[in-house]
Amino acid sequence: MEHEAHNPALLHHFADAQQQKNAASLGMWLFLVTEIMFFGGMFCAYLVYRLAHFNAFAAGSQQLSIWMGATNTAVLIVSSVTVVLAVKAAEAGRRKVLVGYLVVTVLLGMTFLTVKGFEYREKFEKHHVPGATFKFTNTFDDNGKQIPVNPKEAELFFSLYFVMTGMHALHMIIGCGLFSVLAVFAWKGHYSPGYFTPIENAGLYWHLVDIIWIYLFPLLYLISRHS
């Protein structure tokens, strides 16, 4: 254990590298808990209003592009795999592979954001952005029956859609920035099999942001689509 005292990454107030790693890891998990509570407020609002205005939410849901949402889901799942591979590469001390996977993760994150951008553009074109220009015409279910919808309630659906996906996208942007910085550090050789906690913890963050999307996708796009 003596050589660990000379580990440049070991901060002075920790007894050894293991204690430092355990502290950082617990801190990250707690931070993820705060993120869950943060998004929890929005999920709570979604559930309350979905129960209150079921038809409007079903009709609003029909207006979302399922294939773009599905593409993004696939992109994110793949990016979670590349994050896992990045952590593995860091553990094995393979610097170039690590940088490669980090860069691919950032690119996948940007792909997600680009697709999201096209989705948002579609909302603007269809006047589905809440506010003065919002328009919502009644829709029909699979049997050709008209679904009676109060446009105000549909507007509420799109308000929640924008707030929830917008907040998620903000977390994606932060994640992309984080992994870009880590890629630079990894390139400079900051990480070794003895110290790669930042990669691991950023990975945890990325997985959480993925999981939130895994919940957002069915709630907003899939369920009650065919009421």
Add this chain to the structure above:
Amino acid sequence: MASTAIPANQAPKLNYLNNGHSLKSWLLTTDHKRIALLYLISVTVFFFLGGFFAMLIRLELLTPQGDLMQADTYNKVFTMHGMIMVFFFLIPVVPAILGNFLVPLMIGAKDLAFPRINLLSWYLYIIAGTLFLHCMLTGGVDTGWTFYTPYSTAGSNTNVVEAGLAVFIAGFSSIFTGLNFIVTVHRMRAPGLTWDRLPLFIWANYATSLIMVLGTPVIAITIVLVAVERLFHLGIFDPRLGGDPLLFQHLFWFYSHPAVYIMILPSMGVVSELIACFARKRIFGYKFVALSSIAIAVFGFLVWAHHMFVAGISLYAAMVFSFLSFSVGVPSAVKVFNWTATLYKGSISYATPMLYAFGFIGLFTIGGLTGLMLATIGIDVHVTDTYFVVAHFHYVMVGGVLMGYLGGLHFWWPKISGRMYPEGWAKLSALLVFVGFNLTFFPQFILGYVGMPRRYWQYPPEFQVLNVLSTAGASVLAVGYLLPMIYLLWSLRYGPIAGANPWGAAGLEWQTTSPPPTFNFDETPVVTWEAYNYDEIPPKEVEAPVAR
């Protein structure tokens, strides 16, 4: 236990205060003790600012007419008072000042787990405070500290978004403090310091941190939703757009009720330390007191809707929340009973910190028992939004939190500054605070019960006598709060030098020098004893130099 004590005849050594004198060495410090002092200064500034608004409120209410200010101004003044006191004083005061200073010392660590995040949280507090001051100077806010919709999103003409942003950022400051404490308590304890040997102050701060970490993100997203609704006219809480203002109240109180436990729990921790030290006994039922903190944190999350009994929630929900609110009384009473039992056959001395501890127990008991009255739906419906509620939460917030804080500040002042405060002045100010407090807030119970509503700038003339008493009490209270600031500053230069352990107190923080060295302990202590082992502390240490 004397093995790690430092000899008294040591030459003046480097401590955290004289280790670097430049501004940079303070503003970029990662030393938890220096950050605690940064918080001490900034939180004190906000305390006096909030107190200034309180005095404006009391002056306006001296007479039944609205003569000092107009209704709109009054709305802003009580909003400023509430927001400053809640978000910039009560929530950070004990954890960020005393907790920051003491948590690593009490568990034998060199620092908190994340010193840089600790500094970041102070900067977030300062950014939030600056934003709030800017908001205040450019017109203020008039929504009340509760930001109730739809007034806050569609009615108010004031700068709600900026105030909301300030509260949002202050929230992250408190999340980071909580996160830091939890990780520190889990991962940084000295060898041998098991969970059942932890000081109760640590347990209390641990429970507080759980609430900070679990609750604060919810108010953060709630404020984001309010801001988004206000800025982009999305209808999330606006009933005209299909939204539900009750949802706002649920989300708001889901944080803001537990937030009162963020405020009171650390002060309860302080009182446990004080009672044990000045009764010179191990706390009666240590485990119950420790776990009651956790129980309060857990139950505290299950009672929020008692703020909404008249808001239109279902009767059955109200009954459940009423029952759960009563149940919070159990762990709170456990604490009060166990403190009292600790005093039984203790060898009690009446130094200033102990006076504050007694003040805490008495006032918190009144605040807590009236809380049970308010948990009763029938009484609550009768006194909702009256001065009865105002008096109740001031008994808990001011009578409880502030008493605990001042007691703790006096108790650990020798550790923080290396000097003793002047005992006579301190006792006088403790007395002034106690008398002034009761004179200010006890009349408000009566006022509220006979029907004076809160948040109005005028009132019928028959309420004047009690309001005059209340305003007079507030003036006494103000003197009681100004005095410690003066004599504590005085003591920095002229107070008698305090030894490492002027109270003969148990606890690791007393085993290092006063003020402690930058890394707290010359040698990491190894703990082989229970907390509060006052039976084993030799009597001559007990008679150590208390200032006369």
